[in-house]
Every structure is written in C-alpha cells, then in structure tokens.
Amino acid sequence: MNATERDLESTVLEPLVGLGRRFLFLAGGLAVVVLIGVVAYATQLAEGLRVTGMAATLNKQMYGIYIINFVFFIGISHAGTLISAILRVAKAEWRLPITRMAEFITVVALSVGGLMPIIDLGRPDRILNLLQYGRWNSPILWDFFSITTYLFGSLIYLFIPLIPDLALCRDRLAGRVSAPKRWFYEVSSVRWRGTPRQWRSLGTALTVMMVVIIPVAVSVHTVVSWIFAMTLRVGWNTAVFGAYFVAGALFSGTATLILVMAVLRRVFRLHGVIKDRQFTNLGFMLAGFSGIMLYFNLNELVTSGYKLAEGEGFFLDSILVGPFAPWFWAYILGLASPAIIMLIPKTRSFWGVIVASLIVDIAMWIERYIIVVATLRAPQMPYTNLAEYFPSTAELAISLGSVALFVLLIAVFSKLVPVVSVWELRHERAPEPREPEAVPAGPAAVRA
Amino acid sequence: MPGLPKALAPSLAPMGRRTLFQQMARAAAATAVVGAAGPAQPAAATEVDPGSRLRRWVMVVDLRRCDGCAGLGVPPQCSQYCNWGRFVPEGQQWLEVYQRGLAPDAPSDAVGYLPAPCMQCQNAPCVNVCPVGATFHAPEGTVLIDQSRCIGCRLCMAACPYDRRFFNWGEPVQPAQVKETTYNVLTQTPAFRGTVMKCDFCTDRAAAGGLPYCVEACPREAYWFGDLETDVATNGKDVVKLSKLLEENEAFRYKEELGTRPRVYYINGHGEEAPRATAHESAFLKDRLEWPWREINEASA
Numbered sequence A: 001m002n003a004t005e006r007d008l009e010s011t012v013l014e015p016l017v018g019l020g021r022r023f024l025f026l027a028g029g030l031a032v033v034v035l036i037g038v039v040a041y042a043t044q045l046a047e048g049l050r051v052t053g054m055a056a057t058l059n060k061q062m063y064g065i066y067i068i069n070f071v072f073f074i075g076i077s078h079a080g081t082l083i084s085a086i087l088r089v090a091k092a093e094w095r096l097p098i099t100r101m102a103e104f105i106t107v108v109a110l111s112v113g114g115l116m117p118i119i120d121l122g123r124p125d126r127i128l129n130l131l132q133y134g135r136w137n138s139p140i141l142w143d144f145f146s147i148t149t150y151l152f153g154s155l156i157y158l159f160i161p162l163i164p165d166l167a168l169c170r171d172r173l174a175g176r177v178s179a180p181k182r183w184f185y186e187v188s189s190v191r192w193r194g195t196p197r198q199w200r201s202l203g204t205a206l207t208v209m210m211v212v213i214i215p216v217a218v219s220v221h222t223v224v225s226w227i228f229a230m231t232l233r234v235g236w237n238t239a240v241f242g243a244y245f246v247a248g249a250l251f252s253g254t255a256t257l258i259l260v261m262a263v264l265r266r267v268f269r270l271h272g273v274i275k276d277r278q279f280t281n282l283g284f285m286l287a288g289f290s291g292i293m294l295y296f297n298l299n300e301l302v303t304s305g306y307k308l309a310e311g312e313g314f315f316l317d318s319i320l321v322g323p324f325a326p327w328f329w330a331y332i333l334g335l336a337s338p339a340i341i342m343l344i345p346k347t348r349s350f351w352g353v354i355v356a357s358l359i360v361d362i363a364m365w366i367e368r369y370i371i372v373v374a375t376l377r378a379p380q381m382p383y384t385n386l387a388e389y390f391p392s393t394a395e396l397a398i399s400l401g402s403v404a405l406f407v408l409l410i411a412v413f414s415k416l417v418p419v420v421s422v423w424e425l426r427h428e429r430a431p432e433p434r435e436p437e438a439v440p441a442g443p444a445a446v447r448a
Numbered sequence B: 001m002p003g004l005p006k007a008l009a010p011s012l013a014p015m016g017r018r019t020l021f022q023q024m025a026r027a028a029a030a031t032a033v034v035g036a037a038g039p040a041q042p043a044a045a046t047e048v049d050p051g052s053r054l055r056r057w058v059m060v061v062d063l064r065r066c067d068g069c070a071g072l073g074v075p076p077q078c079s080q081y082c083n084w085g086r087f088v089p090e091g092q093q094w095l096e097v098y099q100r101g102l103a104p105d106a107p108s109d110a111v112g113y114l115p116a117p118c119m120q121c122q123n124a125p126c127v128n129v130c131p132v133g134a135t136f137h138a139p140e141g142t143v144l145i146d147q148s149r150c151i152g153c154r155l156c157m158a159a160c161p162y163d164r165r166f167f168n169w170g171e172p173v174q175p176a177q178v179k180e181t182t183y184n185v186l187t188q189t190p191a192f193r194g195t196v197m198k199c200d201f202c203t204d205r206a207a208a209g210g211l212p213y214c215v216e217a218c219p220r221e222a223y224w225f226g227d228l229e230t231d232v233a234t235n236g237k238d239v240v241k242l243s244k245l246l247e248e249n250e251a252f253r254y255k256e257e258l259g260t261r262p263r264v265y266y267i268n269g270h271g272e273e274a275p276r277a278t279a280h281e282s283a284f285l286k287d288r289l290e291w292p293w294r295e296i297n298e299a300s301a
C-alpha cells in the first residue's frame, strides 16, 4: 500500500469515527422537522384527508402536493441507476467516486417517495387490500410492484459493492468505533476476506445487477407516468408521458446527485477524490437533458395546441398566459438554464453547475405541480366555478418533513459507511497489477 | 305530484321544517331496518340476487322537458330527491344538473340543462383503474363501489371523464340512524370516511319494482328508466318501447367520442316542452340544494 492509498483510506474512513457536534446539530434539526411532519400526519390520520387543501375543492382536485412529491422523489431516484448502471455499462471512469452516493440517493428517494402515495390514501389501514384484491388492470398496482422491485434491486445494488468496504471498516476501525457499529460492520461485511473466489462472485453479481436495474428503472418512471396517462384527461392523455417522465427523472436525478455530492465533498473534505471535473461532466449531462426535456415539451404543446381539441384550449391558456403562466415559464427557464450555464465559458464551473442543479430541481418540482394541479383544474363538465387548490398547513408540514427525512437518511448513511467506494477508487489509482498472470486475484478481476 | 316516494311526498306540502326532518329521520330509521334484515342485502359485496332475471338498466333523459326546475322556482328536484333518498353525504351531488350555453360562440345567452348522474359506462375508466376491484360492474351492468374494500386512492375520480365521483374527505355527515346500519353495497349506506361514492342507479329500488329517486322526483317527467333486456322504459307514468324511444328521438350519449359507452342516453333539447314560467334563467336554484343531515341529527337527539 502506497502513500496515496493510505491517504484515500483515511480520508474516507475518518468521518466514520465519532459523530461530531456539527453532525449532531444537523441531524437533530432535521429530526425535529421530520417529527413535525409526523405530527401533521397523525392529525391527518385522526381527522381524515379533510385537513388537506384538496378537500376544499369539491372533489375536483383529487390529487395535490403528496402526489407531486411522489413523482418528484421517484424522479430523483433515477440518479443512482444513471450513474451506477448506465455509466458503468458505458465504462465512464469519472463516475467512480460518486456511484455509492448515487445508489444511496436512489434507495432513500424511493423509500421517501414511496411513502407519499400511502400518505395520500384515504384508507391507509386497508393498504394490504392491494395484495389481497390487487388487480393487474390498475396502474396503481403496476406502480406498487415496480417501485418495490426497484427498491429491492437498488438495495442489492447498493449493498454488493459495499461489501469489500464494509470489510475494510471491520478491519481498520475495529478498535475505534462503538460496539454496535463494530457489530454492524462485522455482520454486514458477510465474512468478506477478499479471496479470488469472492472477487469473482462480486464481479458477476455487479454485472448482472447493472444490466437488470436499467430496465427496472425505466419501467418505474414509465408506470408512474401511466397513472396519469391512462386517464382521458386533458393534459394527461398523451403518449409522450412515459418517455417524458423517464427523461425528467434522469434530469432531476442528476441534479440532486450533483448537490449531494457537493455537500458531502465539502463536509468530508473529499476534494482529493471528487474533482471539479466530475461536476462539469455532470453539468454537461444536465445540459443534454435540458435539450431533451425542451424537445418533449415542444412535442406535447405543439401537437395539442395545434388541434385545440375540447378542453385543451382552456388548459393551454391557463399555463401559457393564465394563472399558471408564472409557474410554467419559470419551469421552461429552469429547463433551459443548465444548457445556458454550460454554454457560457465563464459559468462553466463548479459553482455554475451547482446553481444549475438547484434550478433544475426546483423547475422539475414545478413541472409536477403543473402536471397535477393545472391539469385537474381544467373542467371536464360545463361548470365555471373553478376549484383552486392550495396545500394546507398539514400538507406543507408533511412535505417538509419528507424532504427533511430524505436529507436525514443521507446524513446518517454517510456516518455509517464510506461514502465513496474505496476498493473501486484504489484500483483506478493503481491500475498496473504487479503480476499480470494473477489478475483474477484482486479488484482488477471485477472491473475487467 | 305523481310518482313521489311516499316517505318524502309530504315534504312538498306546507309543513314546518322540523316536522319534515322528523319524518325524514323516521324514513331513515325504516331504511336502517330494511338494510339490516331485508332480502336486498347480498351476502358478499359483488353478489347480486341470482334468482332475478338479469336486467340491463339504462336511463334516458329527455332534455326537451328539463328546465333545471327553474320554471318551478325550486332546486333541481332530481338532485334534491337523490340527496334525500340516498342519504348522500353533505356536499356531494351524485346527480348534478349542469347549466350549459346552448349556442357556444354565438351571440346568445340561451341556456339548457344537463342532468348528469353516473353514466354507468360499459367501458368504465373508473372500473379499469381501480387497484383493488372496489369499483366493479354488477352483473346488471351498473357500476358499483364496495366502500368496505376501497382504499381511497382516488384514481377512479381522476379517471372519470364526467366528474361523477365523490370522496369522503372527512367523516361523512349522514343521519345517525343511517350510520348505524350494516353496510349495504347496493345503497352505499352507511358512508365511510376515506372512500369514494357515486350514483348507483338505485338498483335496489329497481329490483323491488320501483324507480330511481331522480326518475320519481322529476316534476317534468324528463327521466326514463329502462331495461335493454326487455326493451321497455318508463318515466313513472307511461311505458314505452325503449329502442323506439331512443331511435325516434335520435338519442345520444354524452362524450360518446371517448368510447366509455355510457348507459345514460340523452334526447337533445333545452326544456322547450316544460311548462314555462318567465325569466327562468335567473331561477336556477342549484345553490339551494339541501343535505339536512345535521338538522335531522339535532332534531332526533
């Protein structure tokens, strides 16, 4: 082991020892916000959904901020698949330091996002009816199974490459961490000894998972879009939705990944491992998605706006010039911003990419807001007393709580396991095997 | 007033509101007894009495006769009797009468009325999307909801192109006597919080030889209720051949282009055959519909 390797190891393992005041402060604050959300949900359970803003809309807005958040979080979950599977297949080397975070974002976003439709249920006590009476005809069932499949797949895909690093923690941190943590490393590293056979199995498992997870990920956002697209509603009844949602998911997933990466790099001082180059690379990817998203929007708006079938006019009016126009144009501007930022050499920097990512995440939330609220506002029957939806305090508290839960889980994770993959990086840093004949004996076998 | 349900008929005679509510409370109690022990109660939610001949219920609304009850200066009676008769929870309008412009884009302010019950679609978007089969086609073709199974996901509401589904956001307000009954899927009583409700075509009444409340209540005899199987329809007074009624009057279905194949037909018109009062546009009194459940509960308490 040379000096840089030891350096890497200590950079990555050091944060796992002890908690630190800053962490406790952050985690405590987040926990309070989560708790407020839990209390709000308890009131909702006690009072029913009448505590939401939806109840005031005379059954015209049957969905609100919960479903918006649902689509948003599931969208974010695509970060992991993109980075760890798609780029792994494409053998993009710069992804190495960020794969683990990406995969963890996937798991957390799916868990938090998956809670949202349950929070939205009128009868959460009957959720098991989905298993007892589930009908394959319903998009809800497609979602239920596709999201749980994706969650379990992602957990496996997160865990497998973690094993060698957990073993590293077990060996290196044995005397320095608390007993429960030691026990955790002991158990979770599943008797990893780094034998050639173990490396080979690890390699096979990773290859299988990276191929399997891609179609699962695509299916998830497609069926999420089908919840909307399987109805006859203006603004939802369109074939472009599946592809549009998948692209939107990759877009916001990448943006979130960039933000989390920046925070973790700063907190854990990983500047040696995660370079600015990785940020600009991802920035270019964002810019590419900008174009794709704008293209989808153009397709949707032009094909419906040209023909102006019944109801389309009302909907387009409301988003282009009507009450949703500020939202809509902010969204379009947000879509375009990564492309603009990456085009101008001066802003093509770490901070430029960070700003672009923030804007993208906000813009993509707005997009889902328009998809849910503006669409449901378009009347299907001859009435003019339009229902206006505003999220209630309970809805806002639960939403904030869910965001806090998302951040909290990531923070806790970063204290539990190395946030970058030590064994994968090590290999990248020392690519030449000492004895070319004995290749299968180390991580090289895995990556080959 | 011919054809009004007995329990409710006196409500149109001059009578104090208190008396009316007490009467209705008694009617509710009577329903409770029938609901608990009556033969109309199926063993399982999706089972319907196998002894009867299978009907294929349809409804025909003659818009030539419907003036939204504006000429009478009362709220639309079909909606009102539906509310009262089915113990519709406060605020829901299973049958809603819409006012619509007659000549869109023309310099005219003439209006017509469109009573909209659940269309009982044959290709029902709500049935298709329900994840637990809580919304289902009864053997007679009508679309029913099993509120003891519904999980409250509301996708059916999003899917219904006619806005005909209603959600119990909080604890539904109904007479206490109704709340105490055992659940009956045909009458959707009692209502449960967090579940969806809608017009059910009153098939429990039809099975007993009666007519849906809206058909009985309409003072203009604009509603026909019929059976495609035997090809007859009645508005409570006359009995006609259903197919002829539809054919001769060029009946249409609302939003036919969506492919939902509703079981509700309309005969086009704008109330021209309703005996007319003057200035009826200003007297469309939908806002005055009543859900007197709170008052009933107070009166009987």
Ligand code: SF4
Pocket: B117, B118, B119, B120, B121, B124, B125, B126, B127, B143, B159, B160, B161, B162, B163, B164, B165, B198, B260
């Ligand atoms: S009108 Fe709506 S609720 Fe009634 S059957 Fe059709 S889709 Fe279902």
Ligand code: SF4
Pocket: B129, B130, B131, B132, B133, B134, B135, B145, B149, B150, B151, B152, B153, B154, B155, B156, B157, B195, B196
């Ligand atoms: S709200 Fe109830 S009836 Fe409607 S789709 Fe969901 S489970 Fe089915």
